[in-house]
Amino acid sequence: DTAVSQTPKYLVTQMGNDKSIKCEQNLGHDTMYWYKQDSKKFLKIMFSYNNKELIINETVPNRFSPKSPDKAHLNLHINSLELGDSAVYFCASSPGTSGGANTQYFGPGTRLTVL
Amino acid sequence: GENVEQHPSTLSVQEGDSAVIKCTYSDSASNYFPWYKQELGKRPQLIIDIRSNVGEKKDQRIAVTLNKTAKHFSLHITETQPEDSAVYFCAASSYSSASKIIFGSGTRLSIRP
Numbered sequence: 001d002t003a004v005s006q007t008p009k010y011l012v013t014q015m016g017n018d019k020s021i022k023c024e025q026n027l028g029h030d031t032m033y034w035y036k037q038d039s040k041k042f043l044k045i046m047f048s049y050n051n052k053e054l055i056i057n058e059t060v061p062n063r064f065s066p067k068s069p070d071k072a073h074l075n076l077h078i079n080s081l082e083l084g085d086s087a088v089y090f091c092a093s094s095p096g097t098s099g100g101a102n103t104q105y106f107g108p109g110t111r112l113t114v115l
Numbered sequence: 116g117e118n119v120e121q122h123p124s125t126l127s128v129q130e131g132d133s134a135v136i137k138c139t140y141s142d143s144a145s146n147y148f149p150w151y152k153q154e155l156g157k158r159p160q161l162i163i164d165i166r167s168n169v170g171e172k173k174d175q176r177i178a179v180t181l182n183k184t185a186k187h188f189s190l191h192i193t194e195t196q197p198e199d200s201a202v203y204f205c206a207a208s209s210y211s212s213a214s215k216i217i218f219g220s221g222t223r224l225s226i227r228p
Contacts, residue, residue: 041202043159043218056215090158102208102216103149106158 003027006091006107013081014115020077021110023091031055031102032074033092034066037109043090049074081114088112117142119207121219128195129227136190136222138205145207148181148188149216153202162203163190192224200226 004025013019025032033056034046048056049068063079074091091107118141128134140148149164165172165179165188172179178191188207192199205219 041153041221041223043204043221045215045217048215102147103161103164104151104159104216106160108158 004091004093004105004107006089006110008110009108010111010113012113012115015081015083017081018077018079019081019112020075021089021091021112023074023076023107025072025091025093025105025107027093027095027105029093029095029105030071031094032068032071033094033104034074034076035090035092035106037088037090039087047074047076078112081112083114086112086114117145117207117209117215117217119205119217119219121205121222123222124220125223125225127225127227130195130197132195134192134195134199134224136203136205136224138188138190138207138219140186140188140207140217142207142209143186144209145186147208148179149206150179150190151204151206151218153204153221155201159204195226197226197228200224 006023031050033048036044046060047066051071052068065077068074088109088111090109092104094102094104121138146167150162151159152162153159163174163177163179165181176193181188202221202223204221206216208216
């Protein structure tokens with residue numbers, strides 16, 4: 001009965017590698033997000049998709065590329081990993097974009113450590 | 116764009132006392148203000164929210180107030196308990212920002228036994 005799930009939970013890798021994080025939601029929501037939470041706990045939005053279409057793309061390096069094969073899945077691929085990419089990455093979903101009441105349902109997070 | 120400021124960054128209160136966390140927002144079009152609680156090593160979870168047509172909302176020991184004129188909103192936790200220890204985030208969103216929610220910087224609340 002998991003609502004928003006992410007894999008993997010932990011990811012340890014070397015600088016320069018390419019890695020992917022997967023996210024799936026079974027809530028029937030239209031909108032999905034990727035957030036980055038750094039060591040100071042700041043929650044920063046990176047991307048948002050609504051029904052497979054990119055609607056938010058914050059100032060994120062081109063090395064980060066999201067992909068939404070369908071509205072229940074949003075994956076994040078990161079090329080040429082750097083030390084500064086170390087963080088916890090949260091996937092989230094919300095019912096939609098209308099009304100501004102876009103309550104976020106977060107996944108468990110993926111802790112990425114770049115060595 | 117929207118900016119949300121949150122204070123204090125850390126807060127320590129005696130068990131049983133009240134805790135108050137304050138946020139201000141910049142976009143007068145903001146109309147939805149959720150609060151999230153994040154326990155250590157866990158995901159942020161919604162604890163209460165308020166819309167701009169309401170001035171106050173309560174849910175047991177938790178209440179949120181909104182002052183649209185001053186662009187302030189606050190979280191009040193009464194009769195604090197050890198399980199209230201966590202990081203709390205305020206957030207704001209509006210019709211004009213599509214689906215974007217802007218989070219405050221978080222408040223680490225510690226409850227002293």
